Amino acid sequence: MRTLLAIADSGGFRRAALRLNLTQPAVSQHMRRLEAQAGARIFITTRPNPQLSPVGEELVEYARRILALNDQALHRLGRSQPPQKLTVGISETLAEGLPRMVASLRADFPGVAVAVRTGLFHELAAEVGSRNLDAACGLGDGRDGHEFGVVGRFFGMLRLGWYGAEPLPPGGPVPLVVLAEPCVLRRTGIDALRRAGTPWQIAFEGPDLTAVRAAVRAGLGVACLIKDSDAASGLPEANDPPLVRPTPQPLSATFSPGLPECAAEGLLRAIREGLDQFSIWPSNAALHALAI
Structure with missing residues (x-):
């Protein structure tokens, strides 16, 4: 239901995927399941802009009412509040960004326990997909989480x-x-x-x-x-003789689709803070790009 509303409100499957931190195939799969349950087509056309069928229009109205009641109930029960614990995965090569990242999370969520796990970005993205991690950051182009149903956020190229x-x-x-x-x-x-x-x-x-x-x-x-990070830890650059420059590598993060909105926003800010110390191309302004 929430995926259907995201498509109707954003005007497209891709925009809905970005809004929900899902991959576009995952959004399409949600709609196929909903159509199977409804026993009718929800969209007359899906490209270039989705057009709802009469059944789809009726479902959207029901979805708005159902989710409004759901959110109201969760708010009354206190479940819309930030989680008691946030768990973040990060590649070891980026671990120098942890002090700023953790400080940002503690400032945004005082009293919330913060846990960190290091590992390979592909493996961490799988943990995000299974909701064992709330977010993960590492060297990759953002597609590491696609097969696990989560979308990547591309930050820039790391020198x-x-x-x-x-x-x-x-x-x-x-x-x-x-x-x-x-x-x-x-x-x-x-x-x-x-x-x-x-x-x-x-x-x-x-x-x-x-x-x-x-x-x-x-x-x-x-x-x-x-380059230009604590990973080098004061080591001199090797210029005698000069070596061919290594290719910059993409830097991305993945976020669990089950995160409350306030937690997702806080994690995104914290990851930006942690990555800001690295030399990112074209510039550290790329940290504010939200999607690949």
Whole structure:
């Protein structure tokens, strides 16, 4: 019913999906189920602008009344209030944004417990889809959650760079300091060297960024890291000799469709705050883009 109203009020399936934090296929599936229950077509046409059938128009009126009563009941029972706990997933490579992110959440929701989980963005998006997480943020183009029925919010392209404490050995393969697979930073750095025809070899492989930074400081090699962030942790850029620049990577977040509106807005603000310290292309103003 809520999906039907979103389509009727926004004027399209795609706009309804963005409003509800769902994918467009999920919205279409909701309408197919509703049509099966009603035993009649709800829309005469769906493109370019959905046109309701007589049955659809009648359902919209019933939906408004039903949902108004539902929301009123929830408000009376106190269930429209912010949740008692907010759980956020974040890629380890973006964990330096956690202090600002958590501070923003605590300012918006005093007394609400905040929990954080790190992991691969694809796996975190699956947890959002199953409603084990309220939101997740990581390196990806926003499509990571589509197969799980949640829509991605694209924030911009994250700049990457090469960091190393010692000059590279002349004439030999570039010694790389990398995170264990699967890792976007590792793959992006290696792809850049391959495109340029630059020979390379793995000099150190570690389980986390702390180990990678320690290996770079020890002079074991160079690492592809997020540019101008605490991920580099004071490490000098590797410019001797200069290496081909790694391709910027998309930065996105996913949100649970079951979140109360006030919680979703607060999480979006908090993620923006946390990501603001990173070097995002074309600019950090891209943090205010709401949809892919």
